[in-house]
Each structure stands twice: as C-alpha cells, then as structure tokens.
Amino acid sequence: MMPYAHITGWGMAVPERVLTNLDLAAMIETDNEWIVSRTGISERRIAADGETSASLAAEAALKALEVARLKPANLDLIIVSTSSPEYIFPATACLVQDQIGATKAGAFDLSAACTGFIFALNMATQAIRAGSIHNALVIGSETLSRIVNWQDRGTCILFGDGAGAFVLQASEEPGGLISAVMRSDGSGGELLIIPGGGSRYPASEKTVREGLHYIQMNGREVFRFATRVMTQATEEALEKAKLKIEDVKLLIPHQANQRIIETAARNLEIPMERVVLNVGRYGNTSTASIPIATCEAIQDGRLTPGDRLVFVGFGAGLTWGAAVAIWTGSFPTKRRVRPARYRLLARLRSLLLRLVRRLEGLIWGNG
Numbered sequence: 001m002m003p004y005a006h007i008t009g010w011g012m013a014v015p016e017r018v019l020t021n022l023d024l025a026a027m028i029e030t031d032n033e034w035i036v037s038r039t040g041i042s043e044r045r046i047a048a049d050g051e052t053s054a055s056l057a058a059e060a061a062l063k064a065l066e067v068a069r070l071k072p073a074n075l076d077l078i079i080v081s082t083s084s085p086e087y088i089f090p091a092t093a094c095l096v097q098d099q100i101g102a103t104k105a106g107a108f109d110l111s112a113a114c115t116g117f118i119f120a121l122n123m124a125t126q127a128i129r130a131g132s133i134h135n136a137l138v139i140g141s142e143t144l145s146r147i148v149n150w151q152d153r154g155t156c157i158l159f160g161d162g163a164g165a166f167v168l169q170a171s172e173e174p175g176g177l178i179s180a181v182m183r184s185d186g187s188g189g190e191l192l193i194i195p196g197g198g199s200r201y202p203a204s205e206k207t208v209r210e211g212l213h214y215i216q217m218n219g220r221e222v223f224r225f226a227t228r229v230m231t232q233a234t235e236e237a238l239e240k241a242k243l244k245i246e247d248v249k250l251l252i253p254h255q256a257n258q259r260i261i262e263t264a265a266r267n268l269e270i271p272m273e274r275v276v277l278n279v280g281r282y283g284n285t286s287t288a289s290i291p292i293a294t295c296e297a298i299q300d301g302r303l304t305p306g307d308r309l310v311f312v313g314f315g316a317g318l319t320w321g322a323a324v325a326i327w328t329g330s331f332p333t334k335r336r337v338r339p340a341r342y343r344l345l346a347r348l349r350s351l352l353l354r355l356v357r358r359l360e361g362l363i364w365g366n367g
C-alpha cells in the first residue's frame, strides 16, 4: 500500500529585531497609516548581523525535529525553499544539513519564491508516497532584508525575515498531505524579479550601480494576479481532495498583504475566523510565511488532529499553488530528542570532517 505523508513536526524562527512602520517612516517617505491601510502590516523582523537564511532555517528545523521526536540522523531528505539563499551554490539546504548533523539526508534548495513551501511540501510528500524515503524536512527560510532596496518604498515596507519548518513522515494511516496543485506562468517573470547576480546579468560594478541586485516589483499587477490565483488554486486542490470549503477548518494563506487574503477569503466564501492572518506582525516573509502562520495557529490551539486545512500561495515566477492536508500532530510513541545536543555534535562533526579533508590534502597533495 502507498504510504501517506504526515506532518509530524513544526517549528519557526524569527529574528529578535523588530522594524515598525514608524521606524520606516523615519527612513523613507511613507507613513504608518498608508502601510497599514494598503497592506495590514505594522511591523516585520530583521535579521541580525550573524543571522542568515541557513541559521534561521536550522533553528526552525531543530524545533520541528524536537516536536516530531526525530533525530537529525534519521532524515532522508532536506528541502530548503528560499529566494535569499546564502550563496548561488552550495545549496542552503546543505548548510542546514551540516549544521543539524543530518548525516544521511540528501539536501537541495527549491526556487519557487513565495510559493516555494507548497511546492517543496508536495515534492517531499511525493517522495514519501512513492516509498523511496521515510522522513523529510521541509523548510522555508528568508533573509529578504538583505536583498530589498531600502530606498524603494514600494517594496521595502512589505518584506521581513524568518523561517518555518515541517517534518514529514511516512505512515500507513490515511492522512497528511492529500492533494496539491502547482502552477506557473513564466510570461509574468518580470513582474517580480531580482535581475542582477545571475548568469544573465552577472554581478558587476554596473549591476550594483543600477541596483539590479535588489527585488523589483510591479505591485499592482502582482496584486491582481494574486487575488485571482489564490481562489483558483484553493478550489482546484479541494476538488482533487474531494472536499468542499465548508470542510476546511483553517485556510493558511501566504502572508503577503491582508487585502489580498481578505479578497481571496471573500471569493472562497470562507469567514475570516477560519483564515490564519499574521502578516501584521511579520510582513511578507515569502516562502517562510505559511509554516510560520501554521506554527502560530498551533500555538493558539486552532488545529486538532483530524482537522482539514488548506495551504495556498503565490509569488514570483510567476508561481502559485495550494495543498490540502489532514492534520496529524506528532506521532506519540518515541522518546524525546534534544536539539541543542545535536547542534553541538553536528558542529564537532563538521570540524572533524574539515580537518580530515585538510590532512588528506597534505598527505595526497592538492593536485
């Protein structure tokens, strides 16, 4: 029988530093009233100097593993969805693999902007359902504050930093992720883009001077696209799962803009009490927003095992998608795991591997 992919662990990590709309108004020509009325955002988190997409991802991952009571060494797969990776390569997922000591996991990054977490969830689910793996870690992590143009009031007011992670595990029990839709339309690629730093416009003095390494967005067009596809994708995913919107306990949308979420909820005829909304406190954390919103919904006691929920998102690409899940909660059986211990062991292991590589280099030569 085909195993099911259950969400058995969850965790989030956000930087401590809060940047309020008032702080922004002291930096650029904007005001709290405009930002709140157009977006619903009051504040966002900004990564400290030492914090990166990998460090936030690792923190969220260890919390998710603790909830799932799963040792990092038992992971088969790590997918990090991010638009602010640490490097073009190596993948941020490999840095996370090293930081948490997931010694047997394959790790790769997935690039689908704000929709990335849904795509990554579906990929991990399909690997579990096909029987090729048992345990997967799916992370959405962003440090968008590093790639936003702080002079551009059309974008810099929107984004924030943070990470969220899910552990997915195989079980014969029906449940977990039961349907998903993934869509894209590259003809709208230029509507939300970082043009510089890739192979088309490699980083140069000119690309930096022209600000091509920053997020560029046509806000109005993205807004129109978003309200349309959020409804469409949710309906398609529900149809695939043979469910109706009345069956859904919680809709967990990508947190980009309160007005987009409210419009989608209205079109879907789901009351806002059944929609998770926390964009006001974190801004748009791109692919991290759905797992962060999920963690907060659990913390607030809004999900119990057996509940049906929908994740829905949209973003650059253009991409959009939705997934329907039956909430499981953590498998109750196993002993506690201690994340801090694994992090320390992982650091020692990483140092040792680097040392061995250096010694081998000395013995065998570098050529």
Ligand code: UT7
Pocket: 029, 030, 031, 034, 035, 038, 039, 114, 153, 154, 157, 217, 218, 219, 220, 222, 223, 226, 256, 257, 284, 286, 314, 315, 316
């Ligand atoms: O994860 C996907 C990420 N992207 C999105 O979800 C973005 C979707 N789009 C949006 O959320 C909205 O389009 C924005 C919030 C970005 C902008 O809201 P809008 O209602 O579409 O505003 P607008 O761009 O049409 O601008 C309206 C006015 C303009 O002034 P004029 O030309 O009418 O005089 C802007 O210059 O508001 C002005 N404006 C601002 N004023 C104060 C633009 N940004 C600001 C600002 N503060 N930060």
